[in-house]
Amino acid sequence: MNEKQQSLLLESAARFAPPKGVKLSYGTAGFRADASLLESTVFRVGILAALRSLKTESVIGLMITASHNQESDNGVKVADPSGGMLTQDWEPFADAIANAPDPHSLLQLIIEFAKKEDIGFEGRQPVEVLLGRDTRPSGEALLDAAKQGITSIVGAIGTDMGVVTTPQLHWMVRARNRGMEASESSYFHQLSSSFRCLMDLKPEGIRKNGDDNALVVDGADGVGGEKLEHFKKMLTELCIEVRNWGDGMLNEGVGADYVQKEKVAPRGFGPADAGLSGSGVPVWTGMLIG
Template sequence: MNQEQQSALLRSASRFPIPTGAKFSYGTSGFRADASLLESTVFRVGILAALRSIQTRSVIGLMITASHNQVSDNGVKLADPSGGMLTQSWEPFADALANALHPHSLLQLLVDFIKKENIVLEGAPVSEVLLGRDTRPSGETLLEAAKQGITSFMGTTASNMGIVTTPQLHWMVRAKNKGIEATELNYYDQMLTSFRCLLDYIPQRDSTQNVSDKLVVDGADGVGGEKLENLKTRLGYLTVDVRNCGGGVLNEGVGADYVQKEKMAPRNFGPADAGMRCASLDGDADRLVYFYVISNSNKIDLVDGDKILSLFALFLKEQLCILNGPNDGKACNSYKASLGVVQTAYANGASTDYLKQMGLEVVMTPTGVKYLHEKAAEYDIGIYFEANGHGTVLFSDAFLSWLEIKNQELTSTSQDSDQHKAALRLLAVSRLINQAVGDALSGLFLVEAILKHMRWSIHKWNELYQDLPSRQLKVKVVDRTAVITEKAETKVVSPAGIQEAIDAETDKYPKGRCFIRPSGTEDVVRVYAEASSQEGADHLANSVVRLVEQYLGFGRS
């Protein structure tokens, strides 16, 4: 790093001092905190993004959002060249940058890291970082801090994509690095063209089985609702009523996180909506859940991420079977494409049982999208969703290349055959779903297309399986690292003896299942329990809380 570059970094860094006593940690959600504390952090993440762009010779994304958090919070995270999250190997460096107390210590960190990673600055091609933010009032100021950080590396440009959903920015990064036009309009065009293609190839059936063409969407008073409102006239058969579209407080009594956790209708929904198909986005539109209001109440029946995953898996498995030819008892199993479903231990046990009964391969990973996404990428078609509604479908490049060739063959030899239509549907799904990251908008359109294809109401969909009652609790501890887990966080190896005690307690309850894991963000141990009854799940969870207190010796929060 030459002297001119070092001086530029020192000048910029001196304008963004770290708040006294603040400590920041980069996790699955990037950095998050009260917005008033984040200016120095966002500036330093701008530096990080520029350096990552230089190192990878690719476009990087920087998104300013706190997703489903309250409106006074904000956050910042990076999108890597694939459109996915920042590689885990750079997370410790992100932490060190964010917490460097003085400009000179920040500069020394950069010098050491550049040397360690053999990053060549001189003569590097012009690098680029795409910037996006959600609708939070604090976003504009933080965006300027990010620009300062990015451009403090000479030769790096900051391209402001405006107010966008988090998945839109991730899609733009992925598209641009693939040489595809990457504007917001391109995003909509690809998504809606694919949506219409799926609708065009719906089998002709008895019209009396038609699904309602009306969908009511809770926009969480965030960016996703605003974007969906602008798309309403382009949706063909689907009539969308978007509520909570910016007139209220972001994420307050609204949004996918509220609906999934509270199992209550969001603001501006109520008894008048009983039985209607409803969906809820979160504040930055990377989570999606469905629900319907129960008659004469504000309570709901929730159709969560586990059931979205099951719907997608059912449809994709069906298309693979059709593509393979007539089902003679061997066809589905003989097809070479691997189809895998990835969940965490928080997935309801009933969903896992259902997926296995469908003959699907189900694997577990530790909690966190980065683990789910990485595992799903090992399959030709990998599907992952968390119960909170964050997830997507990944298609391998090798499978898509094969599918394109297969489609061309079928076009010339068997056009309009069932196999040809299945190939077209699979290609349409690969273009509709956002393969960079979970995306509430693309997920919503895929759900709607599949329900139309199946001729299913939301009630029929919800009857795929019955969730087991569950309970989540947490225990406050001084040091959460005292709990060490294995087998995708389902078994405890330390403290010694606690897993055996949990197993003995769990065995007392029909369909009992329980695990504990240290939180990734708080000094607490989280307890999850399932049983055949809600009373049983509650008792099991509370019993295991007492075991944690006994083995770790700390009080409950």
């Protein structure tokens, strides 16, 4: 690693001091915590994502979300070139850099890891990280921290894909690495086409009733409900009703986690809905949150 690269990392890291007394660990859901504690961590995950792009010579994804957690929380996770989760081999490095106490300690960890992984900083392939976030208010500031982490690796760029669900971002990463168009419209097109293929496999002669094509979804006031409102226009085979998709606080009295823990129906569902599942009308709750 040359002097220019080291100086850029030190200069950038100095703007994002880690919170004192906080130790974070990267797991299946990435890093999650109160959003006020995450700026430094998201910055450093941006560095990790850029290094991962260098290592794999592929596009990598970085998603800012805490899924079913309360709105004041947030999180960050990395998507590998296949669209899957970050390889477990890199999780200890994620933990180490997230908890490095100062810029010089962080730099030393990066130098050692780059040497171990044989990550070259000279004559390399283009480095790109696709960025996504959910609807949490803290998302924009954390997105900026991620971008600064990515661009602290010389020549790396972060491409903002906007407010998306986690599955959308993972699909976009996979699509880009397979030479496909990585857009929301392309994602919806493939999903709707796959659904129609699935429906074509339905045996003929099965008895239908008026509720066969009805679907009620609890959007948990998150990004999933918002996206489904757009996507359902492409699924003319289904009659989809989305409840709780922007008129309340994210995951407050809604969502799969709330229903599972409290053993009650989500906000927006009442006694008249009690027999929906039994009558043949599927009810999904919080399944589409990023």
